[in-house]
Structure formats: structure tokens, C-alpha cells
Amino acid sequence: MKTLSVLISCAALALLAGCSTPEARIQGNPQAFASASPGDQQLIREGKVAVGFTPEMVRLALGDPDRVFTRTDANGVNEAWSYTAYESDAGVMLYRGHYHRYWCDPYSYPYYSSYASRRTKEYLKIIFVGGRVASIETQT
Template identity: 40%
Template structure:
């Protein structure tokens, strides 16, 4: 009986630990990167914010792994761009042709017609990606960002 409260306490701790924010989890998994940041950048990163002059590592902790990364040059200087995507639910077309189907049934061979309302005219939702945030780096430092 004494182990039952301990079991509930352990389960509650596991539940609370799984509710940590993604930023808190990235800080916990990368303490060496987080501890090297300035106090201002630590404060921004813990709120999920980015500013010019931040390092790539700070942006990674604040916003996570980018969905796309591009390398190129601007004005003769090497640059890198990270892109973060999100998805919008957009109503689309409709499933099914809106017709029933016919077939033979019955012991005497009569013709029957059946309409299936669950197949015809059901709404369809498409998930369309869009760029929700973008960060540009030069010399591994943020030079521009949009959100």
C-alpha cells in the first residue's frame, strides 16, 4: 500500500516532464550552447525570440531545426538562410462522383439501385504549406529575420 502513492508521484513527475515546452527541451539537451550565450540572448531564446547578431546555435534553441536551409551569396559574401514552415487547412474539392451504384440482387433476379450518402459529396481538406519564419545568416550570425 505504501508503494501506491510513490507510484502515483512518479507517474505525475513523468507527465509533467513530458509537458515541457520545445524550447525548454532544447535548452535541457544543449546546456553547453545555452550557457555560452549572453544574458540578453538567453532571455530572448527562452521566450522563442530572435534578433540580429545572434548565433546559429541560439536560433536553433529558440526556433528549432529549420524545415529548409539554403546557402548562397549576397554582395559577394557567403550567406545561409533557414526557413520554417507551417500548414494551413484549406477546404478543397469533394470526394466521390455523387452517383449511386446499381447491381443485381434478390433471389428472383430483380434490379436494385443503392445510393451511398457517405461516399458522395464529402468535404476534403488540403494542408497547404507556407513559410511562417525565415532567418538569414552571414558569418554564422543573424543578419535578418522575418516571422
């Protein structure tokens, strides 16, 4: 009985880990991946983005954004995607990405989601112009 429990637990962990990887997203949308150049495909596999990527390519590499903004400036209206992390007051990262949205398992919402002194930290912003990545902002 213990062996069965261990096997089920391992399988569940493997499924949860697969939810957030570029490889899992590539398997979910092979057409978008196939449309990328070989160099772009390598970046996507590494979880990286580059100027010129389409929104689909960014999703393959990074997953869905945590926040989406509409940016209006002198050049028109554009879209900005924000990726955030959550950290304690001491600067220790608590979680980021899909962990705070419980995509894979709605019953395992993290206990620290209501952590009283957590801070939101935007670590990446992608700006799209004309349906392509025009700039990438990272926090140093």
C-alpha cells in the same frame, strides 16, 4: 489498472510536450545557452531570436529549421533557415515545426500529414552571414 494507464498517458504527453520547448533544448545544450548574454538568454527562453545570434542560439530558441537554403548573392554565399507551418485551404493551421517530422514519437505521425488540400506557409526565415543572424524575415 485505469489509474496506471492514465499515469502512463500523462507521462507520455509530458515527454512529447517537452520535445518542442526552448527549455528542453536549453537543457540539452547548456554550454551554448551559458555562452549567451543575459539579454539573449531571456530571448531564447521566450522562443525569440535577434540579429547577431549564432546558429546554436537560434536552435535553442526555435529548434531545427524545417528547411535550409544556401543563398548566393553579390555579397557571397550565406545560409537561410526556414520555419514553416501547414494550413488548410480555409487558412486554419494544421501543424508546424516538429509535428510534421515526428521527432518525439515515430509511431504517432499526424493523420493530417497527407491532408489533400494542405498548404505550406513559411512564417519565419533566418538569414546567416558570417555565422551570425543578419536578418529575420517574418510573414505579417
